[in-house]
Amino acid sequence: MTTYPLELLDLDDALTAEERGIRDVVRELVASRVRPYVADWYEQGRAPVRELAAEFGRVGLLGMHLTGYGCAGASATAYGLACLELEAGDSGVRSLASVQGSLAMYAIWRYGSEEQKQRWLPSMAAGTTVGCFGLTEPDHGSDPASMTTRARRDGTDWVLDGGKMWITNAPVADVAVIWARTDDGVRGFVVPMSTPGVTAREIRRKMSLRASSTGEIVLDDVRLPAEAQLPGAVGLKAPLSCLTEARFGIVWGALGAARDCLHTALEYATTREQFGRPIAGFQLTQAKLADMAVELQKGYLLALHLGRLADAGRLRPEQVSVGKLNNVREALAIARQCRTILGANGISGEYPLLRHANNLESVLTYEGTSEVHQLVIGQRLTGISAFTG
Numbered sequence: 001m002t003t004y005p006l007e008l009l010d011l012d013d014a015l016t017a018e019e020r021g022i023r024d025v026v027r028e029l030v031a032s033r034v035r036p037y038v039a040d041w042y043e044q045g046r047a048p049v050r051e052l053a054a055e056f057g058r059v060g061l062l063g064m065h066l067t068g069y070g071c072a073g074a075s076a077t078a079y080g081l082a083c084l085e086l087e088a089g090d091s092g093v094r095s096l097a098s099v100q101g102s103l104a105m106y107a108i109w110r111y112g113s114e115e116q117k118q119r120w121l122p123s124m125a126a127g128t129t130v131g132c133f134g135l136t137e138p139d140h141g142s143d144p145a146s147m148t149t150r151a152r153r154d155g156t157d158w159v160l161d162g163g164k165m166w167i168t169n170a171p172v173a174d175v176a177v178i179w180a181r182t183d184d185g186v187r188g189f190v191v192p193m194s195t196p197g198v199t200a201r202e203i204r205r206k207m208s209l210r211a212s213s214t215g216e217i218v219l220d221d222v223r224l225p226a227e228a229q230l231p232g233a234v235g236l237k238a239p240l241s242c243l244t245e246a247r248f249g250i251v252w253g254a255l256g257a258a259r260d261c262l263h264t265a266l267e268y269a270t271t272r273e274q275f276g277r278p279i280a281g282f283q284l285t286q287a288k289l290a291d292m293a294v295e296l297q298k299g300y301l302l303a304l305h306l307g308r309l310a311d312a313g314r315l316r317p318e319q320v321s322v323g324k325l326n327n328v329r330e331a332l333a334i335a336r337q338c339r340t341i342l343g344a345n346g347i348s349g350e351y352p353l354l355r356h357a358n359n360l361e362s363v364l365t366y367e368g369t370s371e372v373h374q375l376v377i378g379q380r381l382t383g384i385s386a387f388t389g
């Protein structure tokens with residue numbers, strides 16, 4: 001008899017019936033709409049983003065932790081569980097939902113005018129409008145405060161110039177939330193991608209997150225009406241608060257990729273025979289499996305704790321940094337270790353291991369690199385900022 005890693009500590013008991021129900025719906029959706037196809041999407045380097053968005057919208061996954069405007073109003077923990085199940089399919093697929101719900105929709109939901117919310121959120125929740133979130137620039141990643149994209153007033157209009165890089169969903173998006181420097185500091189703008197002067201180009205030759213659309217956005221003399229500005233977003237703390245939302249989903253999501261790797265390795269190890277016995281019967285293999293199961297469950301308990309804090313309205317950004325740093329780092333270590341258990345098959349696209357491991361390289365970098373999260377935690381511990389030296 002084998003026991004699946006997350007059953008070792010009966011961690012399901014820590015969830016409510018409603019949370020388990022939401023988790024199961026997403027698990028089934030991933031089983032039918034993602035798993036059978038994702039290896040091909042990955043190999044081809046393209047995913048059916050619009051179709052997936054519509055499917056996710058139909059079951060209420062997009063912006064599911066937001067309230068009103070067609071959003072499901074689920075708990076943060078339920079949202080985390082959904083991210084875990086999506087990323088058990090593929091990190092790129094989870095990224096689609098994270099960027100739509102936690103970055104683009106959240107920015108409008110939290111900082112937008114009533115008119116902006118009414119205009120954009122219902123169709124984004126339904127997945128018929130795809131959004132993206134442009135903060136990173138070619139020369140400014142970890143340090144968005146130094147961004148060079150500018151928005152200047154011209155009468156009552158705004159005119160945007162600059163460029164954004166590595167923007168998830170951008171090549172297929174209908175709308176972008178763009179962060180730009182103004183004379184009064186950083187501000188956010190809701191930019192329809194059809195606006196004259198906006199162009200998006202797909203970034204090719206990615207070796208990671210291949211089942212996700214990632215692009216560069218060029219903004220050339222883009223004229224927007226005054227109402228395009230997000231009235232509540234003042235300064236860099238606005239986009240950073242959106243990132244905290246999305247990182248929370250990553251804390252959970254990364255565990256999904258790790259769980260899928262561990263399930264695959266367990267099944268393989270119990271059936272693959274060498275030296276006349278299943279490789280799962282070798283102590284060295286069991287040591288790997290046991291250590292990985294322990295790490296997976298520690299990560300899950302951490303995610304659950306952060307979820308409960310979020311649902312109580314008490315989650316702080318540096319706590320999310322702890323979760324993102326630990327869970328992505330451990331998920332990547334698990335994916336690589338599982339890869340070794342499958343030997344040569346571990347590098348084959350017939351199995352999900354190297355796909356997950358490669359995807360997690362992006363997850364380690366985006367939404368704050370692991371080094372940035374170490375600096376956030378270090379600053380909280382010591383009271384000294386080490387960001388500039």
Ligand SMILES: Cc1cc2nc3c(=O)[nH]c(=O)nc-3n(C[C@H](O)[C@H](O)[C@H](O)COP(=O)(O)OP(=O)(O)OC[C@H]3O[C@@H](n4cnc5c(N)ncnc54)[C@H](O)[C@@H]3O)c2cc1C
Nearest residue numbers: 133134135136141142166167168209362366367369371387
């Ligand atoms: C697949 C993918 C999708 C993405 N999607 C989006 C998106 O939708 N929207 C968006 O805005 N961005 C997105 N990003 C961009 C992502 O957020 C950035 O890549 C990330 O913030 C890091 O920036 P950078 O790549 O410019 O690296 P850099 O900032 O140049 O960092 C390079 C290295 O230097 C280290 N470093 C930097 N500063 C310090 C410091 N002070 N101390 C110690 N080490 C430091 C970093 O940790 C890293 O190891 C995406 C990236 C990827 C790969």
